[in-house]
Amino acid sequence: MKVVMGLSGGMDSATLLGILLEQGYDVHCCIFYYGSKHNKWENIAAQSVFEFYFKQGFSITKYMMDISNIMKVFKSNLLLHCGDIPEGYYNDKSMSVTVVPERNFIFAGIMAGLAESIDANAIALGVHQGDHYIYPDCRKEFIKALDTAIFLSSNCKVEVLAPLINDNKITILKKGLECNPQVPYYLTRTCYKSQPVSCGKCGSCQERLEAFCELGIKDPIEYEGGQ
Amino acid sequence: MKVVMGLSGGMDSATLLGILLEQGYDVHCCIFYYGSKHNKWENIAAQSVFEFYFKQGFSITKYMMDISNIMKVFKSNLLLHCGDIPEGYYNDKSMSVTVVPERNFIFAGIMAGLAESIDANAIALGVHQGDHYIYPDCRKEFIKALDTAIFLSSNCKVEVLAPLINDNKITILKKGLECNPQVPYYLTRTCYKSQPVSCGKCGSCQERLEAFCELGIKDPIEYEGGQ
Numbered sequence: 001m002k003v004v005m006g007l008s009g010g011m012d013s014a015t016l017l018g019i020l021l022e023q024g025y026d027v028h029c030c031i032f033y034y035g036s037k038h039n040k041w042e043n044i045a046a047q048s049v050f051e052f053y054f055k056q057g058f059s060i061t062k063y064m065m066d067i068s069n070i071m072k073v074f075k076s077n078l079l080l081h082c083g084d085i086p087e088g089y090y091n092d093k094s095m096s097v098t099v100v101p102e103r104n105f106i107f108a109g110i111m112a113g114l115a116e117s118i119d120a121n122a123i124a125l126g127v128h129q130g131d132h133y134i135y136p137d138c139r140k141e142f143i144k145a146l147d148t149a150i151f152l153s154s155n156c157k158v159e160v161l162a163p164l165i166n167d168n169k170i171t172i173l174k175k176g177l178e179c180n181p182q183v184p185y186y187l188t189r190t191c192y193k194s195q196p197v198s199c200g201k202c203g204s205c206q207e208r209l210e211a212f213c214e215l216g217i218k219d220p221i222e223y224e225g226g227q
Numbered sequence: 228m229k230v231v232m233g234l235s236g237g238m239d240s241a242t243l244l245g246i247l248l249e250q251g252y253d254v255h256c257c258i259f260y261y262g263s264k265h266n267k268w269e270n271i272a273a274q275s276v277f278e279f280y281f282k283q284g285f286s287i288t289k290y291m292m293d294i295s296n297i298m299k300v301f302k303s304n305l306l307l308h309c310g311d312i313p314e315g316y317y318n319d320k321s322m323s324v325t326v327v328p329e330r331n332f333i334f335a336g337i338m339a340g341l342a343e344s345i346d347a348n349a350i351a352l353g354v355h356q357g358d359h360y361i362y363p364d365c366r367k368e369f370i371k372a373l374d375t376a377i378f379l380s381s382n383c384k385v386e387v388l389a390p391l392i393n394d395n396k397i398t399i400l401k402k403g404l405e406c407n408p409q410v411p412y413y414l415t416r417t418c419y420k421s422q423p424v425s426c427g428k429c430g431s432c433q434e435r436l437e438a439f440c441e442l443g444i445k446d447p448i449e450y451e452g453g454q
Contacts, residue, residue, distance in 0.1 A: 066297070067297060069292075070293070073345075074340050075344035101342075102343065102377075102381065105336040105376065106336040106337060110333060112328070112332065113327075113328040114301065115328075116329065117300060117302035118302075136379060136380050141379055142376065142379040149369065149375070152363060153364035153373075
């Protein structure tokens with residue numbers, strides 16, 4: 001069965017991919033370039049995660065989707081042309097400046113359009129509980145509304161799957177480590193900053209580090225100044 | 228009050244623009260290039276319609292939005308890389324091959340993201356009754372679901388307006404002719420084919436010609452082989 005998903009190169013989408021492939025799906029991955037500060041680095045991570053599974057013979061296809069030109073008029077500190085990424089805890093109100101308006105909505109629309117074009121019946125999103133506080137387009141009620149909208153606009157052909165919606169970063173990591181093959185977290189990238197080595201200080205890095213710490217495992221990626 | 232809309236260069240969006248400006252809105256127009264066969268010509272029409280109002284001192288801004296690269300993997304005969312545009316009546320089943328999957332959904336998401344970025348509270352769509360038969364993303368139930376999804380993903384900031392939803396091509400034309408200033412239909416372009424002069428034979432041209440005929444007015448644009 002075909003499914004379309006967004007592969008960002010972060011922990012959540014890498015885990016989603018691992019789970020879908022383990023379940024036997026034929027997975028079509030959209031790798032988006034939308035002009036965020038960390039986009040260049042997360043795209044490299046996404047490619048590496050893709051290749052990890054591709055080389056093992058899984059049924060997996062990738063599509064590079066560049067929408068950076070339209071996001072040049074969008075306002076968000078996550079984008080290259082706007083202000084700085086704040087440091088500190090992920091749930092801090094300051095992190096709300098990193099919301100890219102309608103990002104998930106636009107990604108979902110593109111994925112659904114691709115799904116219809118290749119006769120896939122579903123798109124899968126890696127949204128989870130930890131995202132709900134800051135990001136309105138990651139909340140359960142939005143995902144439900146999105147599912148209805150996409151189902152109707154696709155003439156009842158495409159549905160929205162969000163298998164991690166009740167998980168948090170810790171349970172996602174746990175699921176990924178239990179996958180066969182284990183999700184290659186050493187290839188993933190989570191940091192929001194525009195630098196090759198993860199900063200370890202932004203909300204995104206902190207949340208990731210906490211998840212590894214909680215499970216008593218060392219995060220396999222490199223951090224500026226160590227962990 | 229700010230509103231964001233898509234200006235395609237066709238009759239419906241030109242009328243929507245005329246109505247919104249008459250109502251005193253500060254209108255922000257997205258002109259999309261998505262790789263359809265008629266896109267080059269409708270973009271020229273959209274620019275002309277924009278300039279018509281801009282030169283008269285209306286509060287109007289334009290944004291060129293190119294998403295043609297992502298639609299290269301989409302399947303629709305309306306797109307440059309796919310099959311031919313059928314001729315004949317608009318409601319014929321053959322015209323369903325011109326549906327671009329999720330086009331309105333994706334356009335709406337981009338417009339909503341722009342709306343949030345410029346502190347606009349609404350996006351406006353030119354969808355109408357005549358579109359409902361073939362295009363699932365023009366139907367009332369979809370527009371309602373879209374409104375809910377965008378309202379939630381924008382943190383309750385952006386709503387969807389569809390003031391022409393109960394109109395057809397004839398009542399739209401009537402409304403545009405009654406606008407002050409009258410909507411410049413001589414600058415608009417409706418044809419689906421990839422040629423500078425409208426064909427007069429595709430479903431889109433036929434529906435337009437019927438509307439003018441019904442009101443006893445000559446369509447002011449040129450057609451291949453005359454009207």
